[in-house]
Amino acid sequence: MKFLRTLICAIGLTSASLVPAASAEDGKLGVVATFSIIGDFARVVGGDRIELRTLVSADSDAHVYEPRPADAIALARADVVLTNGLLFEGFMERLVEASGTTAEAAVLTKGANIVNDPEGGHYHYVDGKAIFHATPNDPHAWQSVANAQIYVRNIAEAFCKADTAGCDTYRANVEAYQKQLIELDADIKKAIADIPEDRRVAVVAHNAFRYFERDYGIQFLSPQGISTESEASAADVAALIREIREKRAAAVFAENISDARLVEQIASEAGLTLGGTLYSDALSPEAGPAANYLDMMRHNVWTLVTAINGE
Amino acid sequence: MRRFILGVSTLALTVGLTGPVAFAEEDVTLYRVFVGDxxxxxxxxxxxxxxDKRWSFETTGQVKLYSVDEGAAIVAVQxxxxxxxxxxSGISLHAHGDHSDIDIEDPKAVEASLTGPRPFHVIDHDGKVVINFDRGGYNEIVDAHELSDGELESTRLPQARAHHGFAAPIGKHWVTTVASDAPVEGDASPKRVGMQTVKEDGTPVGEVATCTGIHGEAFSGAFLAAxxxxxxxTVTAGSDAPTFKMLNYASDLPxxxxTGTLLGAKSMQVFLGNYGAKGLVVVDPADEPHFRYIELPFRRIDFALDPANARFGYVLTEDGSLHQVDVLDGKVAKSEKVTEPYSMDGHWNDPRPRIAMAGDEIVMSDPKAGLVRRIAKDTLQEAGTIKVEGMPYNIAVAGGSGKVHEGEEGHDHSHDGGHAHDKGHDHAHDHGDEKVYKGYFEDSQIKDRPLSDYAGDWQSVYPHLKDGTLDPVWEHKAESGDKTADEWKAYYDTGYKTDVERITIEGDVVTFYRDGQPVEGHYAYDGYEILTYEKGNRGVRFIFKKTEGGDDAPAFIQFSDHRIAPEVTDHYHLYWGDDRAAILEELTNWPTYYPSSLKADEIVHEMIAH
Incomplete structure (x- = not known):
C-alpha cells in the first residue's frame, strides 16, 4: 500500500500536466525562459525544435516573482536555461539551487550595450508599496532593439551548444528575425521623429525605459531619490511634479506590470491624463496588444506618439 | 568585539557587474545555538x-524558542x-540586494518581558513578532527591530474570545483565528472555527473563512497557510482585502x-506539514496537485525545512532516525540513525529531541544524552557533539554566512546606544557597485551640507494640525494605511508638536520665533550623524553648532530632510537642544517646517501628494 502510494506520487510528478516543458522524451530541446519577453525570443529562435516553459508569465513582474515547485522541477529537466542577468531575476539563484539543475544558464545580456545605473536601481510599485530594486546596471536591456539582436544571437549560441543538429535552423531563424528587428528599429526612429523635440518627455512610475531613452531620445521621468523616512515619497512625488512642469512632460503612462494608482495620482497632481499602458518587463497575454516582442515595441511607440501628439 | 561582514552573493547567473574587487576577503560562517532546558x-x-564559550539566560520556566527577524532575536515562550x-541574539543580517551585512556581538537578554495568560503561538513576519495569549484573548504585536536594540515595544490586538490561536499580518491587513461561541466546561479551550480579517485594533472585517480546528500556520512566498x-x-494579501482559499485534502491522502503543524520554505513557494502520526505532506499552495503525502517508517518527533535549499526538509522519527525529505520528489531521500529511540507514547511535552537547521548542519537536542548533536545535512552523519548541562530540549539557531573583508575587524564603529546607532554600514572601502536598497544607502554617498541648503523663511506645520487644516491629509493616509485618520493625527501631533512657530535662516543666522518673539544664534556646520530607524532604514542628521548668540538659542540644531547630499530643501524636520548626543535619541518628536510662503491648503496639497 505504501509502495503503491509512493508510486502514485511519482507518476503524478512526471505527468505532463504538471510540467508542460523541458523534457527530451519527444526529442525536443527542453528550454526554460525566465520571463515572457525572453520566452518570445526563444520561440522565435527555437521554433518547433524546442519545448518551452516560461517562468514569469505575461503581465507579471519578475522582480516580485515567487518561484514554485513546478518551476524547480522544470529547471531540473531543462537542457537550456535562458536568463536576462544583471540582477533582473532575483529568484533564480535560490531556484537553481533547489532544482539541482546541471543545465547551463545562458545570460542573454552578455555582450549587450548596457546602461550603467548611477542611482543603483529603480522602484517597483506593488499593491501600493514602493519596492526598490537595487541593480548597478540597468537590466531592462531589451527595451533597446539593438540589444534584442544580441539576445537572439546569444539564444542561438546556447541552443547550438545543446543541440548541434539544430544549429543551422537556429541560425537561420535568427537571420530572418534580425531583418524584422532592423525594420522595427527604423520604424521606431521614424515614429519618434514625428514628435516635436521639446515634447519628447513622458512620465512612468517604474523606470524601465532607460534603454529606450538612450536609443530613441524620449526622456522618461519617474519618482527618484533615496527614501530614508516615510515622508520621503511625498517629497519625491512633489519633486517629480515640479520636474514634469519644468520639462513640460506631455503624458503619464501606466505599465502592464505595475499598480496604476501611483501614476494616476501623479497624473492628477500634474494636471495630465493617463496616456495609456506601456509594456515594460512583460508581454501581454495572447489576446492583448503586446503578445510578442515586435508587437510590444510597436504598441509602446504607438501609445507614446498618440498620447503626446494627440494632447 | 564586533565584526562586520560584507557578504557578496555568488550570483552565477549575472555578468558584467564589476571588475575584481580590490580588497581581500575571507568567508565566515557563524551559527549561534540557543537551547532551552x-x-x-x-x-x-x-x-x-x-x-566552549557559553552564555546562559535564566527564565521562569520551560521555554519554547523561536528565532525571529532573520535570527536577530530569540523569543522564549513560557x-x-x-x-x-x-x-x-547578537547577530544581525541585513540584506542589501546582492550583498548582506552581518554584525556579530554577544547575545543579551532584553530587559523587558511580556506577561499574560498562556502565551503560545509565535508568528514572525514582516518585522513583526506576534504572540497569541491563549487565555488572554489577545495577541501582542512586538516590533522585531526594537528587540535587537534591546527594547520591547508592543501593541495589542484583541480577539473576540480567548483561544489557542494566532494572529498574523498579511500585506497591509491582519487576520486572526476565530473561536466558536459555544460554551465550554472549566478552562477548556473553545473550539476553533476559522480565520477572519481584522483591523490592527481587532475589529472584524468581513466573513469568517471556515477552517475547522485551525492549528499550525506558516508563511511562504505570497501565502499564509494554516x-x-x-x-x-491559504491566505494571500490582495490589494484591497486578504483572499482566503481552502485546499481540501485530496482523496489519495490517508x-x-x-495537518496541525506547517513550515514554510523561504526560497520557494511551498509548505511542509505534518499529516497523521506517521506522515508529512508537501503543500503547493499555487499549483495542483496541492498535496503530496510522504509516509514515514515510524512516528514523527520533529521536522524542519532547510532555509538555504527549499528542496530538502529533515524529519526525526521515534526510532532515532533522521530522514532527508525531497520536497520536489515528494519522498524520503535518505535516512540515518542519529540517536537512541524516543517513543512517541506519552505526553507531547515529554523530553524528546528537537531539530533546527544551522547552515550545512542540522543541530539536534538529545535530552537523555545531555547533548546537542551536529549532523551534516548532506550525509546525515554526526559531525560532532556538544555537552549541555541538564536536559537540552527546545532549540533555535541564529546566524548565517558572509565574507569578512580584511581590515574591517576592529574598525571604529561608534555605537551611541538607544535607537540611534549605525549597524555596520561604515564600510571604509570602496566597493565599486555602491547602491541603494530599500532606503539603505552607502555611507560614501553622504556628503557634508551647507546651512544654505536650509536658507529661507519657514513655518511650523503644527498650528495647521491643531486647527484641523491638515485633517484631509490624515483621511488620505487612512485610506491606504493601517491606521485611522484619528490615529494618524495623534501620531503626527506627537511628531509635529512645537512652540517654535517660525524659523528664518539667513547666512549663518538662525532665528527662532516663539509667540512672535525672536531668539537668534549663529551656527556653523558640525558634521552629520547616521541614524538607523526601527524599520532598519536609515536617515542622516546634518548638525550645526551655535558659535554665538543668546543663551535661549539652542547649542545644536539637527536637520533631517530625507536628503543625504547638498541640495536645497523644500521642507525639513528640525531637532534642537544643548546636548548633541541626546538630540540624536529623539525620534518621536520632529517639528516640521514648510516654506512660510506656502498657504495652508498648499501644504495639504504637498502632503497628500505621496
Missing part, C-alpha cells in the same frame, strides 16, 4: 564553531508560566489525517 528555567547559548522573554480538519486554508 526541559526542566529548569534556563537557556544555554553557544556558537557552533566555539562551543506557556505554563505566563511569560515571554526575549534575547537579542492547517484545518478539512484541508489547508483518511482521518490532518
Amino acid at each position: 526541559h526542566e529548569a528555567g534556563k537557556i544555554t547559548a553557544f556558537d557552533l564553531g566555539e562551543p 506557556s505554563n508560566n505566563d511569560v515571554v522573554n526575549f534575547i537579542d 492547517g484545518c480538519d478539512e484541508g489547508v486554508l 483518511a482521518g489525517g490532518k
Whole structure:
C-alpha cells in the first residue's frame, strides 16, 4: 500500500500536466525562459525544435516573482536555461539551487550595450508599496532593439551548444528575425521623429525605459531619490511634479506590470491624463496588444506618439 | 568585539557587474545555538564553531524558542508560566540586494518581558513578532527591530474570545483565528472555527473563512497557510482585502489525517506539514496537485525545512532516525540513525529531541544524552557533539554566512546606544557597485551640507494640525494605511508638536520665533550623524553648532530632510537642544517646517501628494 502510494506520487510528478516543458522524451530541446519577453525570443529562435516553459508569465513582474515547485522541477529537466542577468531575476539563484539543475544558464545580456545605473536601481510599485530594486546596471536591456539582436544571437549560441543538429535552423531563424528587428528599429526612429523635440518627455512610475531613452531620445521621468523616512515619497512625488512642469512632460503612462494608482495620482497632481499602458518587463497575454516582442515595441511607440501628439 | 561582514552573493547567473574587487576577503560562517532546558528555567547559548564559550539566560520556566527577524532575536515562550522573554541574539543580517551585512556581538537578554495568560503561538513576519495569549484573548504585536536594540515595544490586538490561536499580518491587513461561541466546561479551550480579517485594533472585517480546528500556520512566498480538519486554508494579501482559499485534502491522502503543524520554505513557494502520526505532506499552495503525502517508517518527533535549499526538509522519527525529505520528489531521500529511540507514547511535552537547521548542519537536542548533536545535512552523519548541562530540549539557531573583508575587524564603529546607532554600514572601502536598497544607502554617498541648503523663511506645520487644516491629509493616509485618520493625527501631533512657530535662516543666522518673539544664534556646520530607524532604514542628521548668540538659542540644531547630499530643501524636520548626543535619541518628536510662503491648503496639497 505504501509502495503503491509512493508510486502514485511519482507518476503524478512526471505527468505532463504538471510540467508542460523541458523534457527530451519527444526529442525536443527542453528550454526554460525566465520571463515572457525572453520566452518570445526563444520561440522565435527555437521554433518547433524546442519545448518551452516560461517562468514569469505575461503581465507579471519578475522582480516580485515567487518561484514554485513546478518551476524547480522544470529547471531540473531543462537542457537550456535562458536568463536576462544583471540582477533582473532575483529568484533564480535560490531556484537553481533547489532544482539541482546541471543545465547551463545562458545570460542573454552578455555582450549587450548596457546602461550603467548611477542611482543603483529603480522602484517597483506593488499593491501600493514602493519596492526598490537595487541593480548597478540597468537590466531592462531589451527595451533597446539593438540589444534584442544580441539576445537572439546569444539564444542561438546556447541552443547550438545543446543541440548541434539544430544549429543551422537556429541560425537561420535568427537571420530572418534580425531583418524584422532592423525594420522595427527604423520604424521606431521614424515614429519618434514625428514628435516635436521639446515634447519628447513622458512620465512612468517604474523606470524601465532607460534603454529606450538612450536609443530613441524620449526622456522618461519617474519618482527618484533615496527614501530614508516615510515622508520621503511625498517629497519625491512633489519633486517629480515640479520636474514634469519644468520639462513640460506631455503624458503619464501606466505599465502592464505595475499598480496604476501611483501614476494616476501623479497624473492628477500634474494636471495630465493617463496616456495609456506601456509594456515594460512583460508581454501581454495572447489576446492583448503586446503578445510578442515586435508587437510590444510597436504598441509602446504607438501609445507614446498618440498620447503626446494627440494632447 | 564586533565584526562586520560584507557578504557578496555568488550570483552565477549575472555578468558584467564589476571588475575584481580590490580588497581581500575571507568567508565566515557563524551559527549561534540557543537551547532551552526541559526542566529548569534556563537557556544555554553557544556558537557552533566555539562551543566552549557559553552564555546562559535564566527564565521562569520551560521555554519554547523561536528565532525571529532573520535570527536577530530569540523569543522564549513560557506557556505554563505566563511569560515571554526575549534575547537579542547578537547577530544581525541585513540584506542589501546582492550583498548582506552581518554584525556579530554577544547575545543579551532584553530587559523587558511580556506577561499574560498562556502565551503560545509565535508568528514572525514582516518585522513583526506576534504572540497569541491563549487565555488572554489577545495577541501582542512586538516590533522585531526594537528587540535587537534591546527594547520591547508592543501593541495589542484583541480577539473576540480567548483561544489557542494566532494572529498574523498579511500585506497591509491582519487576520486572526476565530473561536466558536459555544460554551465550554472549566478552562477548556473553545473550539476553533476559522480565520477572519481584522483591523490592527481587532475589529472584524468581513466573513469568517471556515477552517475547522485551525492549528499550525506558516508563511511562504505570497501565502499564509494554516492547517484545518478539512484541508489547508491559504491566505494571500490582495490589494484591497486578504483572499482566503481552502485546499481540501485530496482523496489519495490517508483518511482521518490532518495537518496541525506547517513550515514554510523561504526560497520557494511551498509548505511542509505534518499529516497523521506517521506522515508529512508537501503543500503547493499555487499549483495542483496541492498535496503530496510522504509516509514515514515510524512516528514523527520533529521536522524542519532547510532555509538555504527549499528542496530538502529533515524529519526525526521515534526510532532515532533522521530522514532527508525531497520536497520536489515528494519522498524520503535518505535516512540515518542519529540517536537512541524516543517513543512517541506519552505526553507531547515529554523530553524528546528537537531539530533546527544551522547552515550545512542540522543541530539536534538529545535530552537523555545531555547533548546537542551536529549532523551534516548532506550525509546525515554526526559531525560532532556538544555537552549541555541538564536536559537540552527546545532549540533555535541564529546566524548565517558572509565574507569578512580584511581590515574591517576592529574598525571604529561608534555605537551611541538607544535607537540611534549605525549597524555596520561604515564600510571604509570602496566597493565599486555602491547602491541603494530599500532606503539603505552607502555611507560614501553622504556628503557634508551647507546651512544654505536650509536658507529661507519657514513655518511650523503644527498650528495647521491643531486647527484641523491638515485633517484631509490624515483621511488620505487612512485610506491606504493601517491606521485611522484619528490615529494618524495623534501620531503626527506627537511628531509635529512645537512652540517654535517660525524659523528664518539667513547666512549663518538662525532665528527662532516663539509667540512672535525672536531668539537668534549663529551656527556653523558640525558634521552629520547616521541614524538607523526601527524599520532598519536609515536617515542622516546634518548638525550645526551655535558659535554665538543668546543663551535661549539652542547649542545644536539637527536637520533631517530625507536628503543625504547638498541640495536645497523644500521642507525639513528640525531637532534642537544643548546636548548633541541626546538630540540624536529623539525620534518621536520632529517639528516640521514648510516654506512660510506656502498657504495652508498648499501644504495639504504637498502632503497628500505621496
